[in-house]
Amino acid sequence: MPERWRQLGVLSLAELLALSLWFSASAVLPALQQEWNLGAAGSAGLVIAVQLGFIAGTLASALGNLPDVWSPRSLMAGSAMLGAAANAALALWVDSLAPALALRVVTGAAMAGAYPPAMKIMATWFREGRGVAIGILVGALTIGSATPWLIRGLTALPWRHTLLAASGLAVLAAIVVVLLVREGPNRFPSARFDPRMALAVFRARGPRLACFGYFGHMWELYAMWAWIGLFLFASAEAAGASGYAGMPPSTATFAVIASGALGCWLGGVASDRWGRTAATIAAMAASGVCAATIGLTFAGRPALTLALALVWGITVVADSAQFSTAITELSPPAYVGTALTMQTCVGFAITNVSIWLLLPVVNAVGWRWAFATLAIGPALGVVAMARLRAAPESLKLAGGRR
Numbered sequence: 001m002p003e004r005w006r007q008l009g010v011l012s013l014a015e016l017l018a019l020s021l022w023f024s025a026s027a028v029l030p031a032l033q034q035e036w037n038l039g040a041a042g043s044a045g046l047v048i049a050v051q052l053g054f055i056a057g058t059l060a061s062a063l064g065n066l067p068d069v070w071s072p073r074s075l076m077a078g079s080a081m082l083g084a085a086a087n088a089a090l091a092l093w094v095d096s097l098a099p100a101l102a103l104r105v106v107t108g109a110a111m112a113g114a115y116p117p118a119m120k121i122m123a124t125w126f127r128e129g130r131g132v133a134i135g136i137l138v139g140a141l142t143i144g145s146a147t148p149w150l151i152r153g154l155t156a157l158p159w160r161h162t163l164l165a166a167s168g169l170a171v172l173a174a175i176v177v178v179l180l181v182r183e184g185p186n187r188f189p190s191a192r193f194d195p196r197m198a199l200a201v202f203r204a205r206g207p208r209l210a211c212f213g214y215f216g217h218m219w220e221l222y223a224m225w226a227w228i229g230l231f232l233f234a235s236a237e238a239a240g241a242s243g244y245a246g247m248p249p250s251t252a253t254f255a256v257i258a259s260g261a262l263g264c265w266l267g268g269v270a271s272d273r274w275g276r277t278a279a280t281i282a283a284m285a286a287s288g289v290c291a292a293t294i295g296l297t298f299a300g301r302p303a304l305t306l307a308l309a310l311v312w313g314i315t316v317v318a319d320s321a322q323f324s325t326a327i328t329e330l331s332p333p334a335y336v337g338t339a340l341t342m343q344t345c346v347g348f349a350i351t352n353v354s355i356w357l358l359l360p361v362v363n364a365v366g367w368r369w370a371f372a373t374l375a376i377g378p379a380l381g382v383v384a385m386a387r388l389r390a391a392p393e394s395l396k397l398a399g400g401r402r
Contacts, residue, residue, distance in 0.1 A: 004125040008133055010180040011118055012140035017173035018080040018114045019144035021087050021107050022050060023257075024166040025100070026226060027148035027250070028159035030233070032100075035159075040359040042097050047226045049101045051352050053108025058345035061112055072117035077177040079113025084170035086110065091163035114173070115141065116341040123328045125184030131276065131325050135268025138321035139261035144169075146257035149229060153251030206330040206393030209384050211343050213280055214323035215350050216381025220291055220374040222351035223358050224316050228309060229253040231298070231367055238299035244306040252306055256313040263318030271322045276329075276397040277389035283319035284378035284385070287312060291375040295368040326388075329397055350377075 025032070025046045032038055032046070086106040094100050119134055126133040147169065151162050233249045236242065244252040263283070271279035290312035297305040324340055331339035354374060362370045 004133075004184060007125050007182060007184065008122065008136060010176055011122060012137050014076070014080075014173045014176040014181060015114070015118050015137055016140040016144035016147070017169040017176065018076075018083065019111065019141045020147040020166045020169040021083045022111060022145045023225065024087060024148040024163050025050070025090075025104060026229065027152045028162050029230075031159040036095075036097055038097065040363065044356050044359055045097070045101055046104060048352050048355055049104035050108035050111070051222065051348050051355065053105035053110075054112050054348050055108075055345055055352075056105070057109035057112025058116065058341045058348065060109075061116070061341045072121050073177055073181055073183065075113045075117045076121075076181070077174040079110045080170045080174040080177065083107045083110030083114065084167040084174070087163055087170070088167040091160040091167070112341070112344075116344055119324050119328070119340055121181065121183055124186050127186055129272055130328065131271035131279075131322055132265065132268035134325045134328075135264040135266075135271070135321040138317065138324075139264030142260040142264060142317055143258045145225065146254045146260075149250050149254035149257065153248050153254055204330070204393075205391060206388065207327055207339065209388035209391065209393075210323055210326040210330060211346065212384035213284075213381045213388065214320075214343055214347050216377040216379070216384060217280075217284060217319055217323065218347035218350050219354045219377025219380075220287060221316055221320065222348070223354040223374055224291070224312065224371070225257055226355050227358050228256055228313075231294075231371070232256070232305070232309065234367055235298045235300075235305050236302060239302060241302045244302045252309075256306075256309045259310050259313040260317035263314035263316070264321055266314070267318035267320075267322055268325075271325065275389075276322050276326045277385045280319040280322050280385045281382050281389075283315050284381045287315040287318075288375040288378035288382075290315060291378070292372045295366075295371050298367045326397055330393060 029038075029043055029046065033043060036042070038046075083106075086103045090100055090103040090107075094103065118137060122133050122137050123130060148162060148166050151157065151165050155162075157165065229249065232244065232252050236244065236249055243249055247255065267279050267283055270282070290308060294305070294308050294312060297308055324343070327339050327343055354377070357373070358370055361373055
C-alpha cells in the first residue's frame with residue numbers, strides 16, 4: 001500500500017478518536033437535564049460552550065499562524081491531550097452547570113488544535129485526489145463526533161463514564177499521532193509570524209467566496225448535529241414508538257450523524273471528478289431540502305423519519321471537506337494552515353447563532369417547522385459557490401474542474 005494511503009488511514013483514525021470529545025456532553029444531555037435541572041438555555045449553553053472554545057482557539061491559532069509556524073503533529077497531539085483532560089475533569093469533579101461550561105470551552109479550544117492541522121498534514125500527502133482524501137478525513141471526524149451517541153445507545157454507562165470513555169479515545173488519538181502520523185513530501189513553504197495573514201483569506205475573491213459558501217453550510221451543519229438527537233427522541237415519544245427500526249433514539253442518532261462519513265467520501269469523489277463548486281452546490285441543495293421537510297415527518301412513521309434523517313445526515317456534511325480543499329488550492333501556500341484555521345473560526349462562530357436559536361424556535365412553533373430555518377444557510381451558500389464557479393479563480397480548483 002502506498003505510504004500516502006497509510007497516512008490517510010492513521011490520520012483519519014486519530015481524527016475519529018480525538019473528535020469523540022465534541023458531542024460527548026450532548027450525548028448525555030438528557031441525563032444532565034434531569035440531574036442538574038437544566039432548561040433550554042442551559043442545554044444550549046453546554047453545546048455552544050464547545051463552539052465558543054473552538055472559535056477562541058482557532059482565532060488565537062490563526063493570529064499566531066500556529067499551524068504554519070509550529071509542527072502540526074505536535075499541535076494535534078498536545079491538543080488531543082488537553083481536550084481529554086478537560087473532558088475527564090468534567091466527568092470526575094463537576095456537579096453544576098457553571099464549571100461544566102468552563103471545561104467545555106477548554107475542550108472546544110483544544111479541538112482547534114486537532115482539526116485544522118490535520119487537514120494541512122493531509123494536504124502534504126495528496127495533490128491529486130485531495131478532495132477524496134480530505135473528504136475521508138472529515139468523514140472520520142463525523143463518525144468521531146457521533147461516537148458518544150453510540151456509547152450511550154449501546155451501553156448502560158452512567159453519564160460520567162460516557163465522558164471518561166470519550167476522554168480515553170482522545171488519549172489514544174494523541175498516541176496515534178505521535179507514533180504513526182508523518183508529514184508528506186509536498187510540504188508547504190515555511191512561514192514567518194505575520195498576524196495580518198489571518199485576514200488574507202477574506203481579501204482575495206476566490207478564497208472569500210469559498211468561505212461564504214462554507215459559512216452557509218455551517219449555519220445548517222452543527223445545529224443539525226446538535227439537535228437531531230432531541231428531535232428523534234421527541235418524535236418517537238410523540239408517535240408512541242420506542243425507537244427507530246429496532247434502535248433506541250440514541251443509536252439512531254449515531255447512525256444519522258455517522259452516515260455523514262459516506263457523504264464525505266461521495267462528496268470527495270464528486271468534487272475531484274466534476275469540480276468543487278459543482279459538488280458543493282449539489283450537496284447544499286439536497287441538504288437544504290431535507291432541512292425544510294424533515295419536520296413534516298415529526299410524530300409520524302418512525303421509518304420515514306429515520307429515512308429522511310439519514311439522507312440529511314449524508315448530504316449535510318458531504319460538502320464540508322470541499323470548502324477546506326478549495327482553501328488549500330486558492331490560498332497563499334505558506335499560510336494554508338492559517339487560512340484553514342480562520343475559515344473554520346468564522347464558520348464556527350456562525351454555528352453559535354443557529355444552535356442557540358433553534359430551541360426557542362422549537363418552543364415557538366414546534367419541531368414541525370423549526371429545522372426549516374436551517375435551510376437559509378445552504379440557500380445562501382449555493383449563491384456564493386455559483387459566483388465562485390463563474391469567476392476565473394475557479395480554474396485553480398481540482399486541476400481546472402470547477
